[in-house]
Amino acid sequence: MSRLNFEIILDAKKAVLEEIFVDYEYYPNYLNQIESVEIIKNDGKEIVTKQVLVFSTYLKNKITQTSTHRINNDGKFFSKILDGPAKGTEIVIEFLTENSKTKVNVDMDLTLSLKAKIFFPIIKKAYKQFLTGVFYKMNSRAIQK
Amino acid sequence: MEEFSNIINWDKIYSKSEEFTNKTPTKFAFIENFFFEDFYRKLYETFPDISTFTKIEEPDKSAFRRWWGSKGKNGVIDPNEIDSELSPEWNLFYRYLHSENFIQNIQKFSKIIVNKTKHFAFLNMEKGGYQLPHIHDVGPRTLVFLVYFNKNWPDGKPGGTYMSKNEGKDIIFEPYNLDNSCMVFQDGPYAEHGVRYIDRDTERKAIQITMEGFSEEEGWSIYERKIEKIEL
Numbered sequence: 430m431s432r433l434n435f436e437i438i439l440d441a442k443k444a445v446l447e448e449i450f451v452d453y454e455y456y457p458n459y460l461n462q463i464e465s466v467e468i469i470k471n472d473g474k475e476i477v478t479k480q481v482l483v484f485s486t487y488l489k490n491k492i493t494q495t496s497t498h499r500i501n502n503d504g505k506f507f508s509k510i511l512d513g514p515a516k517g518t519e520i521v522i523e524f525l526t527e528n529s530k531t532k533v534n535v536d537m538d539l540t541l542s543l544k545a546k547i548f549f550p551i552i553k554k555a556y557k558q559f560l561t562g563v564f565y566k567m568n569s570r571a572i573q574k
Numbered sequence: 575m576e577e578f579s580n581i582i583n584w585d586k587i588y589s590k591s592e593e594f595t596n597k598t599p600t601k602f603a604f605i606e607n608f609f610f611e612d613f614y615r616k617l618y619e620t621f622p623d624i625s626t627f628t629k630i631e632e633p634d635k636s637a638f639r640r641w642w643g644s645k646g647k648n649g650v651i652d653p654n655e656i657d658s659e660l661s662p663e664w665n666l667f668y669r670y671l672h673s674e675n676f677i678q679n680i681q682k683f684s685k686i687i688v689n690k691t692k693h694f695a696f697l698n699m700e701k702g703g704y705q706l707p708h709i710h711d712v713g714p715r716t717l718v719f720l721v722y723f724n725k726n727w728p729d730g731k732p733g734g735t736y737m738s739k740n741e742g743k744d745i746i747f748e749p750y751n752l753d754n755s756c757m758v759f760q761d762g763p764y765a766e767h768g769v770r771y772i773d774r775d776t777e778r779k780a781i782q783i784t785m786e787g788f789s790e791e792e793g794w795s796i797y798e799r800k801i802e803k804i805e806l
Binding site for chain 1: 631632633634635636701702704706771773803804805806
């Protein structure tokens with residue numbers, strides 16, 4: 430397992446970003462690399478999504494995985510990847526208001542299959558770039574709202 | 575023989591030569607008054623409209639591009655390609671980029687043996703535009719020029735290409751005069767650069783010129799790297 434922590438400062442309001450963040454089915458509009466996101470369960474407390482990711486620059490195959498998402502009692506957004514090459518990976522996202530902007534803290538515990546472990550440094554860097562890109566595009570959407 | 579002497583303010587560029595060549599670990603310089611004023615005004619007034627650009631949405635960037643130069647053998651762009659949608663000044667400048675005079679002057683400034691213009695593109699960004707810090711490191715003889723066409727850019731605001739280290743945590747230099755100015759750097763293992771997220775209604779107009787070593791026998795002076803895709 431490997432930890433990935435970083436933060437991003439965004440202009441949009443915390444509440445708008447939080448609302449946009451859980452609009453999972455919209456994610457394919459941010460990036461071509463997110464081919465599809467489908468909600469397969471939503472019981473009001475937990476959402477399970479199936480997503481197909483395409484990183485054609487690095488990977489021969491598409492990644493199809495399911496993830497579970499919930500909001501913890503402390504207000505942090507928790508996701509866990511349930512299958513695929515990153516099975517067991519946990520991501521905690523926290524949105525904090527800071528000087529009229531929003532600070533996003535990303536804390537990721539990245540787990541990779543044995544086959545994928547050799548590529549750990551590349552995948553870690555790619556994940557950071559990917560998540561940063563998604564948050565910037567969420568911010569652009571939020572400030573248009 | 576075409577008249578190219580009223581295009582680029584070479585004295586200004588040479589005045590930055592020592593600064594450029596002495597920088598370590600990455601050679602870079604910021605040059606103001608890159609073009610002669612009259613020529614710059616004509617380029618500025620006829621900079622192509624953003625509606626003619628292609629929008630690029632990738633994890634690492636949100637930007638607009640408009641390319642110029644069809645690539646032939648060895649990826650060499652056609653030096654005589656005319657873009658009839660653009661002004662005579664832009665077409666003259668494009669031809670000049672491929673002239674012996676331009677190449678010799680760039681060598682004189684940089685002390686790097688680049689002998690061909692590899693790439694030319696118009697760049698634009700609007701609110702929400704950014705480019706995450708990245709390093710190309712394609713070879714030992716590659717120069718990248720970013721020339722800006724924006725009046726009254728506010729001091730301290732994002733939009734210019736910065737030089738950085740530690741994945742953007744430490745910005746070494748970021749330009750704010752984006753009016754007739756140029757960032758130039760030599761590509762290499764430490765040539766990290768990017769553009770901060772643009773948070774206001776604006777356009778950030780620029781062009782990118784990439785120059786490199788080239789020979790008919792060996793092609794471009796880039797490292798041979800075979801990128802193997804992996805399967806997870």
